[in-house]
Amino acid sequence: MSETKTLTFVFMDPPFEHERTVTFFRLLDTALDRDVNVRIFAYEGAVTLSFARQQRHGNAVHGRDTDEEAHPLTREWIASLQNKASSRGLQFEWINCGLCVDERGVNEVIEGCGRGGPPDLWRYATTAFNTLTIGTR
Amino acid sequence: MSDYLFIQSQDPFTETRAGHQYRLAQQLREAGRGVTVLLVQNGVVPARQEAQSRPFDSLLKAGVKLLADEFSLRQREINDEQLKAGIAVCDMGAAIDAMLASHKVIWH
Numbered sequence: 001m002s003e004t005k006t007l008t009f010v011f012m013d014p015p016f017e018h019e020r021t022v023t024f025f026r027l028l029d030t031a032l033d034r035d036v037n038v039r040i041f042a043y044e045g046a047v048t049l050s051f052a053r054q055q056r057h058g059n060a061v062h063g064r065d066t067d068e069e070a071h072p073l074t075r076e077w078i079a080s081l082q083n084k085a086s087s088r089g090l091q092f093e094w095i096n097c098g099l100c101v102d103e104r105g106v107n108e109v110i111e112g113c114g115r116g117g118p119p120d121l122w123r124y125a126t127t128a129f130n131t132l133t134i135g136t137r
Numbered sequence: 138m139s140d141y142l143f144i145q146s147q148d149p150f151t152e153t154r155a156g157h158q159y160r161l162a163q164q165l166r167e168a169g170r171g172v173t174v175l176l177v178q179n180g181v182v183p184a185r186q187e188a189q190s191r192p193f194d195s196l197l198k199a200g201v202k203l204l205a206d207e208f209s210l211r212q213r214e215i216n217d218e219q220l221k222a223g224i225a226v227c228d229m230g231a232a233i234d235a236m237l238a239s240h241k242v243i244w245h
Contacts, residue, residue: 007236019178020146023229026208030229034237130236132144134244 004090006037008128010121012136014045015054015074024134025077032084032092039128041121043097049074050094050113051106075110082112095120140171142235142242145180149190155180156192158245163199173202173240175231176224180245181209184224197223204231 009028013020031038042049054073058066078094085092095116101107109115125131143162149155159174166172174196176184183193184205197203204227205220217226236242 005237007233023146023177026229027232030233031236034230034233036233036237130239130242132232132236132242132244 004035004037005129006039006091006127007031008039008041008124008131010041010043010125010131010133011046011049012042012044012134014048017045018136020134020136021049021074025074025081027132028081029084032081032088032090035088035090036129037091037093038081038085039091039093039095039124041095041097041116041124043100043121045100045104047096047100048104048106050078050096050109051075052108052110078113079110093124095124097121138170140173140235140238140240141165142173142175142232142240144175144177144232144242144244146178147245148179148182149192150182151179155245159192159196162201163196166199166201171202171240173204173231173235175204175206175227177206177209179209181205181213181215184210184220185215186219186221188221194221197221 011024015021028038052075054075056066056071056073057069058064059069082092094113096109096113098115098117101115145158147155147158162172162174182188183190203224205224207226207228210226232242
Protein backbone atom coordinates (compact mmCIF):
# COMPACT_ATOMS: atom_id res chain seq x y z
CA MET A 1 0.00 0.00 0.00
CA SER A 2 1.52 3.30 -1.05
CA GLU A 3 2.14 6.03 1.50
CA THR A 4 -0.16 9.04 1.33
CA LYS A 5 1.72 12.03 0.00
CA THR A 6 1.60 15.48 1.56
CA LEU A 7 1.48 18.76 -0.35
CA THR A 8 2.17 22.15 1.19
CA PHE A 9 0.61 25.40 0.02
CA VAL A 10 1.86 28.83 1.06
CA PHE A 11 -0.60 31.66 0.64
CA MET A 12 -0.68 35.37 1.54
CA ASP A 13 -3.89 36.85 0.10
CA PRO A 14 -6.74 38.05 2.32
CA PRO A 15 -10.33 36.96 1.74
CA PHE A 16 -12.86 38.90 -0.35
CA GLU A 17 -10.32 40.75 -2.49
CA HIS A 18 -8.82 38.74 -5.31
CA GLU A 19 -9.58 35.85 -7.62
CA ARG A 20 -6.39 34.17 -6.39
CA THR A 21 -8.23 33.22 -3.20
CA VAL A 22 -10.80 31.22 -5.14
CA THR A 23 -8.10 29.53 -7.21
CA PHE A 24 -6.19 28.70 -4.03
CA PHE A 25 -9.21 26.99 -2.49
CA ARG A 26 -9.89 25.13 -5.73
CA LEU A 27 -6.34 23.78 -5.60
CA LEU A 28 -6.82 22.59 -2.02
CA ASP A 29 -10.11 20.93 -2.91
CA THR A 30 -8.56 19.17 -5.88
CA ALA A 31 -5.61 18.00 -3.79
CA LEU A 32 -8.04 16.28 -1.43
CA ASP A 33 -9.76 14.74 -4.44
CA ARG A 34 -6.36 13.22 -5.28
CA ASP A 35 -6.21 11.72 -1.77
CA VAL A 36 -3.19 13.62 -0.55
CA ASN A 37 -2.62 15.23 2.84
CA VAL A 38 -2.71 19.01 2.69
CA ARG A 39 -0.83 21.57 4.74
CA ILE A 40 -1.28 25.31 4.49
CA PHE A 41 0.97 28.03 5.82
CA ALA A 42 -0.97 31.29 5.72
CA TYR A 43 0.80 34.58 6.18
CA GLU A 44 0.15 38.30 5.74
CA GLY A 45 -3.50 38.87 4.79
CA ALA A 46 -4.21 35.15 4.42
CA VAL A 47 -4.31 34.77 8.21
CA THR A 48 -7.77 36.36 8.08
CA LEU A 49 -9.13 33.54 5.92
CA SER A 50 -9.78 31.52 9.08
CA PHE A 51 -10.99 34.42 11.26
CA ALA A 52 -13.92 33.08 13.27
CA ARG A 53 -15.88 36.34 13.37
CA GLN A 54 -16.43 36.70 9.64
CA GLN A 55 -20.11 37.51 9.16
CA ARG A 56 -22.51 37.30 6.24
CA HIS A 57 -24.28 40.46 5.16
CA GLY A 58 -27.17 41.43 2.95
CA ASN A 59 -26.98 43.54 -0.18
CA ALA A 60 -29.28 46.55 0.06
CA VAL A 61 -28.39 47.78 -3.43
CA HIS A 62 -29.71 44.59 -4.95
CA GLY A 63 -32.54 44.25 -2.42
CA ARG A 64 -31.30 40.97 -0.99
CA ASP A 65 -31.28 40.07 2.68
CA THR A 66 -28.49 38.10 4.32
CA ASP A 67 -29.88 34.68 3.42
CA GLU A 68 -30.65 35.66 -0.17
CA GLU A 69 -27.20 37.16 -0.64
CA ALA A 70 -25.57 33.96 0.71
CA HIS A 71 -22.24 35.72 0.92
CA PRO A 72 -19.43 33.15 0.89
CA LEU A 73 -17.15 33.10 3.92
CA THR A 74 -13.67 31.64 3.73
CA ARG A 75 -13.85 30.33 7.29
CA GLU A 76 -16.69 28.11 6.09
CA TRP A 77 -14.72 26.99 3.04
CA ILE A 78 -11.87 25.97 5.34
CA ALA A 79 -14.26 24.09 7.62
CA SER A 80 -15.72 22.35 4.58
CA LEU A 81 -12.27 21.25 3.45
CA GLN A 82 -11.47 20.06 6.96
CA ASN A 83 -14.61 17.92 6.88
CA LYS A 84 -13.82 16.60 3.42
CA ALA A 85 -10.30 15.62 4.50
CA SER A 86 -11.61 13.94 7.62
CA SER A 87 -14.19 11.96 5.67
CA ARG A 88 -11.46 10.69 3.36
CA GLY A 89 -9.02 9.86 6.17
CA LEU A 90 -6.63 12.63 5.14
CA GLN A 91 -4.78 15.26 7.11
CA PHE A 92 -5.61 18.92 6.61
CA GLU A 93 -3.34 21.19 8.61
CA TRP A 94 -3.52 24.96 8.67
CA ILE A 95 -1.03 27.25 10.38
CA ASN A 96 -1.29 31.04 10.48
CA CYS A 97 1.81 33.19 10.91
CA GLY A 98 1.55 34.45 14.50
CA LEU A 99 3.10 37.84 13.84
CA CYS A 100 0.70 38.42 10.96
CA VAL A 101 -2.21 37.42 13.21
CA ASP A 102 -1.17 39.84 15.94
CA GLU A 103 -0.73 42.70 13.50
CA ARG A 104 -4.29 42.25 12.35
CA GLY A 105 -5.86 41.33 15.68
CA VAL A 106 -7.43 38.18 14.30
CA ASN A 107 -6.57 35.68 17.02
CA GLU A 108 -10.03 34.15 17.02
CA VAL A 109 -9.77 31.46 14.37
CA ILE A 110 -11.96 28.48 13.64
CA GLU A 111 -11.16 25.13 15.22
CA GLY A 112 -8.42 23.19 13.51
CA CYS A 113 -6.38 26.21 12.47
CA GLY A 114 -3.24 26.86 14.47
CA ARG A 115 -0.67 29.52 15.08
CA GLY A 116 3.00 29.28 14.20
CA GLY A 117 5.91 30.93 12.51
CA PRO A 118 8.76 30.54 10.04
CA PRO A 119 10.00 27.26 11.62
CA ASP A 120 6.62 25.73 10.79
CA LEU A 121 6.89 26.94 7.21
CA TRP A 122 10.35 25.36 7.03
CA ARG A 123 9.04 22.10 8.48
CA TYR A 124 6.05 22.08 6.15
CA ALA A 125 8.20 22.74 3.09
CA THR A 126 10.99 20.31 3.91
CA THR A 127 8.78 17.38 4.88
CA ALA A 128 6.19 17.73 2.10
CA PHE A 129 6.37 15.85 -1.17
CA ASN A 130 6.05 19.18 -2.96
CA THR A 131 5.27 22.80 -2.14
CA LEU A 132 3.49 25.57 -4.02
CA THR A 133 3.93 29.20 -3.03
CA ILE A 134 1.27 31.53 -4.34
CA GLY A 135 2.60 35.07 -4.26
CA THR A 136 0.58 38.19 -4.86
CA ARG A 137 2.65 38.94 -7.96
CA MET B 138 16.33 17.24 -14.90
CA SER B 139 13.17 18.87 -13.60
CA ASP B 140 9.99 19.48 -15.50
CA TYR B 141 8.17 22.72 -14.89
CA LEU B 142 4.55 23.73 -14.63
CA PHE B 143 3.81 27.43 -14.49
CA ILE B 144 0.40 28.46 -13.21
CA GLN B 145 -0.06 31.58 -15.31
CA SER B 146 -2.65 33.87 -13.70
CA GLN B 147 -1.42 37.10 -15.26
CA ASP B 148 -2.16 38.28 -18.78
CA PRO B 149 -0.01 40.37 -21.14
CA PHE B 150 -2.63 43.10 -21.59
CA THR B 151 -2.65 44.30 -17.99
CA GLU B 152 0.68 42.99 -16.63
CA THR B 153 3.82 43.74 -18.60
CA ARG B 154 5.67 41.12 -16.57
CA ALA B 155 3.59 38.42 -18.25
CA GLY B 156 5.83 38.75 -21.32
CA HIS B 157 8.90 38.06 -19.18
CA GLN B 158 7.13 35.10 -17.60
CA TYR B 159 6.35 33.67 -21.05
CA ARG B 160 10.00 34.09 -22.03
CA LEU B 161 11.16 32.21 -18.95
CA ALA B 162 8.94 29.28 -19.87
CA GLN B 163 10.12 29.47 -23.46
CA GLN B 164 13.79 29.56 -22.50
CA LEU B 165 13.41 26.58 -20.19
CA ARG B 166 11.82 24.69 -23.07
CA GLU B 167 14.69 25.70 -25.36
CA ALA B 168 17.08 24.39 -22.68
CA GLY B 169 15.45 20.99 -23.02
CA ARG B 170 13.14 21.03 -20.01
CA GLY B 171 9.59 19.78 -20.11
CA VAL B 172 7.47 22.89 -19.66
CA THR B 173 3.73 23.22 -19.20
CA VAL B 174 1.89 26.51 -18.76
CA LEU B 175 -1.50 26.27 -17.10
CA LEU B 176 -3.54 29.40 -17.83
CA VAL B 177 -5.84 30.45 -15.00
CA GLN B 178 -7.85 33.57 -14.10
CA ASN B 179 -7.03 36.41 -16.52
CA GLY B 180 -4.19 34.27 -17.81
CA VAL B 181 -6.69 32.64 -20.18
CA VAL B 182 -7.53 35.91 -21.96
CA PRO B 183 -4.75 35.79 -24.61
CA ALA B 184 -5.80 32.24 -25.45
CA ARG B 185 -8.83 33.52 -27.40
CA GLN B 186 -8.38 33.33 -31.16
CA GLU B 187 -9.11 37.05 -31.53
CA ALA B 188 -6.60 38.06 -28.86
CA GLN B 189 -3.48 39.67 -30.27
CA SER B 190 -0.37 39.18 -28.17
CA ARG B 191 2.95 38.51 -29.86
CA PRO B 192 4.63 37.30 -26.65
CA PHE B 193 1.83 34.81 -26.04
CA ASP B 194 1.75 33.61 -29.65
CA SER B 195 5.50 33.16 -29.51
CA LEU B 196 5.06 30.98 -26.44
CA LEU B 197 2.43 29.00 -28.28
CA LYS B 198 4.87 28.23 -31.08
CA ALA B 199 7.75 27.35 -28.75
CA GLY B 200 6.76 23.77 -28.03
CA VAL B 201 5.51 24.54 -24.54
CA LYS B 202 2.44 22.55 -23.53
CA LEU B 203 -0.41 25.01 -22.96
CA LEU B 204 -3.46 24.24 -20.84
CA ALA B 205 -6.40 26.49 -19.99
CA ASP B 206 -8.46 26.17 -16.82
CA GLU B 207 -12.04 25.34 -17.75
CA PHE B 208 -13.46 27.27 -14.76
CA SER B 209 -11.57 30.46 -15.69
CA LEU B 210 -12.68 30.11 -19.31
CA ARG B 211 -16.30 29.68 -18.27
CA GLN B 212 -16.16 32.73 -16.00
CA ARG B 213 -15.07 34.78 -19.02
CA GLU B 214 -17.54 33.16 -21.42
CA ILE B 215 -14.80 31.69 -23.58
CA ASN B 216 -15.75 28.43 -25.26
CA ASP B 217 -13.33 25.65 -26.16
CA GLU B 218 -13.95 26.39 -29.85
CA GLN B 219 -12.76 29.97 -29.37
CA LEU B 220 -9.30 28.94 -28.20
CA LYS B 221 -6.20 29.19 -30.34
CA ALA B 222 -4.95 25.91 -31.77
CA GLY B 223 -2.71 23.92 -29.49
CA ILE B 224 -4.36 24.87 -26.19
CA ALA B 225 -6.07 22.10 -24.25
CA VAL B 226 -8.76 22.61 -21.62
CA CYS B 227 -8.15 21.18 -18.15
CA ASP B 228 -9.03 21.62 -14.49
CA MET B 229 -6.97 22.22 -11.35
CA GLY B 230 -6.05 18.56 -11.33
CA ALA B 231 -3.30 19.39 -13.82
CA ALA B 232 -1.49 21.44 -11.18
CA ILE B 233 -1.90 18.87 -8.43
CA ASP B 234 -0.80 16.04 -10.72
CA ALA B 235 2.32 18.01 -11.63
CA MET B 236 3.12 18.51 -7.94
CA LEU B 237 2.66 14.79 -7.34
CA ALA B 238 4.95 14.05 -10.28
CA SER B 239 7.70 16.11 -8.59
CA HIS B 240 7.55 18.83 -11.18
CA LYS B 241 8.55 22.33 -10.14
CA VAL B 242 5.23 24.14 -9.94
CA ILE B 243 5.54 27.91 -9.99
CA TRP B 244 2.85 30.53 -9.59
CA HIS B 245 2.94 33.49 -11.94
